[in-house]
Amino acid sequence: MNRNTEYPIDWSWHDAQGFGRLVNVSGTMTSLGGSIATERVARATAAAMPRFARIHEMQARASEVIARLTGAEAGFLTASASAGITLAVAGCITGMDPARAEALPMDPGPRRHVAVQMGHLCEYGAPVSQAIALAGAGVRIVGQSTLAKDYQLEAALDETCAAALYVVSHHVVDYGMIPLETFIEIAHARGVPVIVDAASEYDLTGLLARGADIAIYSGHKFLGGPTSGIVAGARDLVRAAYLQNIGIGRGMKIGKESIAGAIAAMEQWMERDHEAVRAEETRALQMWQAAIADLPGITPIRIPDPTGNPLERLQVWIDPGVAGASAAQFAEAFGRNDPPLVIRGHEVEKGYLQLDPCNLMQGQAELVRDALVKVLSDGAAAAARIDPRAALAAARNGGTQAYLDWPG
Template sequence: MTGIHDRYGLTAVVNARGTFTPLGVSRSSAEVAAATGEALSEFFVLEELKELAERTITEVTGAPSGTVVHCASAGITLAVAATMTGVSPSRIAALPDTTGLPSGVVLPAGHAVDYGHPITQDILLAGATPVLAGRETVCSLADLREAVSPPDVACLLLVSSRLTRGEPVSLPAAVAVAHRRGIPVIVDGAAQDFRIEELLGTGADLVIVSGQKYLGSPTAGLVLGRAEAVRAVRAQEKGIGRAMKPSKEAILGVVAALRARHGMDRHSWERHQHDKVVRFTERAGTLRGVTAEPVADPTGLPVPRARLTIDADSAGLSATGVAEALAQGAPPIWVMTQGQERGELTFELVPLTGAEIELILDRLAGLLPA
């Protein structure tokens, strides 16, 4: 690999770990990169850009309304703020002081995820207070019903992510519980841009997804949902949202990414991803001590991954040892290691070129010859 890495003395990385923020998240298409680059050299009326973004979001996703913010994490903070202030200028100006405002944010205990920092910190940044319902292992609808009952509750926050813990919480049922109490609901679906329609279908008032994950835009978050709720999110730019506003190039990059997604032949794309994983697992499965299989994304994303289960006794190397050896090579290869204590390594191939996939297989063959 040559180019920008050599020019600035940076490490070129093969990212088989998925949309992982410490590795730069994703690769943008040439179309998105061109729109982003062109935006950098021009002036715009920012309100026009925001209106363009809203029109594009509604046209492509079917959401009633939508806006672009700095990132998905910012989207959580601003959505929480919006449920406390509405569009009231005085309340917006007061944040993060929530004196006199409902400020409790209920979330199932197993949804208090950490994706580089705790999601509860996103809540605290708005001046709100996280209220965990149930236990990490299970949060029942009765637990949620009890947690959203006090008068100082501002909203219910649910998370759609493979990082959640415990028994799955039915999102539509949880939304219904909160709405029966008149409590708005936010769904954080950071990497779930392929599932926007499904998440909106839960009845949630606001849904948040990342622009720079599978959409492949510059760093940005999309907040979608009821028009009134989205207006309250946009209104936060007169308060704490000023520090979380999107740039002109991010907005136009999101617009370009959404238009590309709208024109994509999704069936062909999904078939291509499936075939890549099947070919990879067929070859990896011939290596010593390795069982390889395609696995579905646990949240329902159309992103199959390759799981390698390594028998340390047969392979002569544990899954942890393989992951470390791959990461220490040149170039480093990063993989998903959440199951390494069970002998499992997972490879996401979506953003990788054919040459990069061949490199991974060659390196594996060097570590675990057939």
């Protein structure tokens, strides 16, 4: 493969900075930078940097845009969706009392628990439980890992419970959990507000419309903004969460450049031709599927996103006895390709890997097609030589291992 001319891809930034090239077919992953910003968003971000601005004034503007984007009464921007969880929980504990906000996390007071279904206590790069604990709150687990019952949630929502958290993510158990509408109904009957973690979701209006008090989104995943989190919802709870910037939120603050870029990204999202974007993603999926459909031991199937986002991925089932290597070994082999393909390998132990087209740059769909054929056919022998246990461990533990190995 001619690295410079075969595909119309601009690698100049990576090469000039000495950073490794890569093609992201894993989705909106924080470890890869979240998403790709457009020139419009990049210009808005850069334009703010050489200027002073009143942060509260910019946040007020952001609140107006968030309200239009989500249907919320108000909103603000913070460092990340994870920070948004912590601040929303803290706001439910303290209300608008600045002294109580300053007392966190050491002294949250008696009303300090957050009810969460056990199946929603996922790991998204860090534990959900830790985002709650950073506010000084205690996690009150509801049900078991595969089944939560209404009466168990009711029992958890006593006078010491400040909030209930509901997680919408492919990371969580997708069966046996209390449905969102029922979860909200039970919590509201006990006077407990519901926070929904929807960091990587397309649906920016439905969760609040269905009764959630606060919905939290990532600004740098599907929206394609700078690193940021969006906290949207009822005005009193949003104000209480924003108040936490005088306390634990200080370390989670967002700068003028990211506020400006996030505003531009949100406005762009409301003007986006979503059908055209989806059509291009579908074209890539169809091309990839056709390219590898006849390879021995390989079964590519298009599957919908498990949380209902309007997108599909290519799930590639691999029969190691026929294909010559396991899904984990092929996932590692894709990472050794030139340039590396970062695939979605979080469930390779089940015998498949996934390809997500939502973050492709110009020319990369064709590059991925050719790399798929190369690695899954001609590269099968090389993949078979990869230690299968090490490949599986890398797929499962790679995110943590990168921190253990740093600096590289």
